[in-house]
Amino acid sequence: xxxxxxxxxxxxxxxxxxxxxxxxxxxxxxxxxxxxxxxxxxxxxxxxxxxxxxxxxxxxxxxxxxxxxxxxxxxxxxxxxxxxxxxxxxxxxxxxxxxxxxxxxxxxxxxxxxxxxxxxxxxxxxxxxxxxxxxxxxxxxxxxxxxxxxxxxxxxxxxxxxxxxxxxxxxxxxxxxxxxxxxxxxxxxxxxxxxxxxxxxxxxxxxxxxxxxxxxxxxxxxxxxxxxxxxxxxxxxxxxxxxxxxxxxxxxxxxxxxxxxxxxxxxxxxxxxxxxxxxxxxxxxxxxxxxxxxxxxxxxxxxxxxxxxxxxxxxxxxxxxxxxxxxxxxxxxxxxxxxxxxxxxxxxxxxxxxxxxxxxxxxxxxxxxxxxxxxxxxxxxxxxxxxxxxxxxxxxxxxxxxxxxxxxxxxxxxxxxxxxxxxxxxxxxxxxxxxxxxxxxxxxxxxxxxxxxxxxxxx
Numbered sequence: 226x227x228x229x230x231x232x233x234x235x236x237x238x239x240x241x242x243x244x245x246x247x248x249x250x251x252x253x254x255x256x257x258x259x260x261x262x263x264x265x266x267x268x269x270x271x272x273x274x275x276x277x278x279x280x281x282x283x284x285x286x287x288x289x290x291x292x293x294x295x296x297x298x299x300x301x302x303x304x305x306x307x308x309x310x311x312x313x314x315x316x317x318x319x320x321x322x323x324x325x326x327x328x329x330x331x332x333x334x335x336x337x338x339x340x341x342x343x344x345x346x347x348x349x350x351x352x353x354x355x356x357x358x359x360x361x362x363x364x365x366x367x368x369x370x371x372x373x374x375x376x377x378x379x380x381x382x383x384x385x386x387x388x389x390x391x392x393x394x395x396x397x398x399x400x401x402x403x404x405x406x407x408x409x410x411x412x413x414x415x416x417x418x419x420x421x422x423x424x425x426x427x428x429x430x431x432x433x434x435x436x437x438x439x440x441x442x443x444x445x446x447x448x449x450x451x452x453x454x455x456x457x458x459x460x461x462x463x464x465x466x467x468x469x470x471x472x473x474x475x476x477x478x479x480x481x482x483x484x485x486x487x488x489x490x491x492x493x494x495x496x497x498x499x500x501x502x503x504x505x506x507x508x509x510x511x512x513x514x515x516x517x518x519x520x521x522x523x524x525x526x527x528x529x530x531x532x533x534x535x536x537x538x539x540x541x542x543x544x545x546x547x548x549x550x551x552x553x554x555x556x557x558x559x560x561x562x563x564x565x566x567x568x569x570x571x572x573x574x575x576x577x578x579x580x581x582x583x584x585x586x587x588x589x590x591x592x593x594x595x596x597x598x599x600x601x602x603x604x605x606x607x608x609x610x611x612x613x614x615x616x617x618x619x620x621x622x623x624x625x626x627x628x629x630x631x632x633x634x635x636x637x638x639x640x641x642x643x644x645x646x647x648x649x650x651x652x653x654x655x656x657x658x659x660x661x662x663x664x665x666x667x668x669x670x671x672x673x674x675x676x677x678x679x680x681x682x683x684x
Contacts, residue, residue: 235364240356240415247307247414248349249372250407254400255342256380258318259477260281261388261396262335262501264493269328269479273638276478277630280330282464284474284626286340287619303348310345311411314338315404321397337542353600356415363635366596367515378504385493386501425508460599462594463617465527468591468652471622475629475645477640487545487639488576499637502577506584514592523593530589535650537583544576 236242317338324330358363387395453459480499485491486496515636518526540547633641655662 235357235361236367237239238324238361239413239603241353241365242415243410244307244349244352244371245368247311247407247411248369248374250403250410251311251345252373252376254314254318254403256377256409257384257387258321258338258380258400260384261382262331263395263477264384264388264481265325265393266331267326268327273478273482273631274630274634275328276481277627278332280626281476281623282335282475283339284619286343286625288334288441290340291345303352304411306344306348307414308408308411310341310348310548311404311408313592314515315401317341318404319401325393332377354555361381362599363592364515364597366592366599367511371509372606375504375508377389378501378508381500381504388493399502427458456601459683462601462619465590465594466598467618467621468593468649469587470618472534472649473587474622474626474640478626478629479633479641482633482636487637491640498574498577499580500555502581503584506586507588510585510588511592514589518593523597524639524656525592527593528653530586531653531656532582534586534590534652535646535648535653537579537586538646538649539643541576541579541583541644542646545639546577547575556623599642 229581236245262279263276267273267276269275317334320334321331324334353365354362383399384396453463484499514526629641634681
């Protein structure tokens with residue numbers, strides 16, 4: 226009788242261990258850079274739309290290179306891809322020191338960095354199921370999510386103090402060093418072999434038959450899209466992850482302005498009041514989910530998380546209004562302290578609590594969705610599916626991110642956050658009670674089976 230997998234048994238796998246360490250270093254560097262650039266660009270331009278353009282340079286490479294990168298990853302040795310990307314990223318991070326005061330060059334370098342990332346992310350995601358067995362996947366994803374969000378928390382929390390005490394160059398130098406170390410350590414990764422069909426394609430490649438490779442890529446894209454459309458769990462998982470990406474993007478655009486103009490907090494202090502609690506919520510969520518929910522139905526975790534997330538976002542947008550109501554109301558003396566908690570400048574404290582809860586909700590959606598994708602894909606098409614995921618995530622999130630920047634400059638950031646929370650909550654309601662919104666005849670048999678035929682049988 227085989228033993229149940231544990232975090233220790235997952236980490237004991239040498240290949241996964243070095244992949245995990247590489248992820249920690251890259252994410253730590255990447256999150257420190259992203260937070261520093263969001264604040265720096267806002268300070269440099271005093272415009273939410275400029276921040277939107279920065280995020281567009283994060284998303285655009287996905288559309289241009291995403292699917293091609295997935296095809297390439299499925300044909301290449303993933304270890305070599307990871308090594309090359311680590312080294313090139315280190316160089317790009319260091320180059321920010323020389324272009325920090327040029328907004329156009331910042332956008333260009335951001336575009337290059339995220340173009341390189343398109344080849345790294347599917348290499349990493351598609352390597353996990355190769356290095357581990359299927360029973361270890363949920364714990365592996367929980368561990369990756371744990372360290373992903375711990376790195377997010379640490380990087381974002383470090384960026385503010387770095388900017389305050391050492392200047393804008395500090396995050397760039399720190400990131401370059403972390404990536405150089407990732408390159409050195411990644412040399413211990415095992416070679417993640419190319420498939421037999423992949424070796425055959427590469428041997429036959431030459432510039433003369435470059436057109437054949439393009440045709441191959443197009444055919445692979447069509448096959449991948451057909452596979453996604455035919456698998457309801459894969460399609461829904463991609464939709465959930467794309468939605469999460471869009472919400473995160475909108476928050477990233479409006480957050481510096483919201484902190485400085487609404488909550489009257491320095492944007493650099495967001496490390497303490499937003500990023501640290503948000504990251505703590507994600508880390509704790511990854512631990513709790515990995516330990517207690519590995520064998521639970523995915524929807525029993527995801528749907529409550531979507532509903533809760535919508536409520537938390539609405540409350541985050543209404544923090545100042547809630548505080549004004551409390552201050553204008555005569556309260557009994559025995560709840561004076563809770564009233565003080567909501568009184569400015571303790572608005573930040575209430576906002577921090579909501580950020581923590583939102584982080585917990587977000588990871589409760591991401592981990593089950595990521596695991597479902599890996600469970601319903603094969604080694605043959607996993608890299609392509611994850612690249613298609615990146616493209617669709619970008620397509621769904623780029624438009625609201627750009628609109629959020631322009632609209633928040635015109636109408637303020639509070640309506641944007643509240644509207645986003647309402648939209649998330651409505652999505653949760655539809656998933657929770659689909660029969661209330663749709664009659665059985667309006668949905669396909671496969672869709673109703675995925676949502677649960679019992680919803681309509683009860684009606």
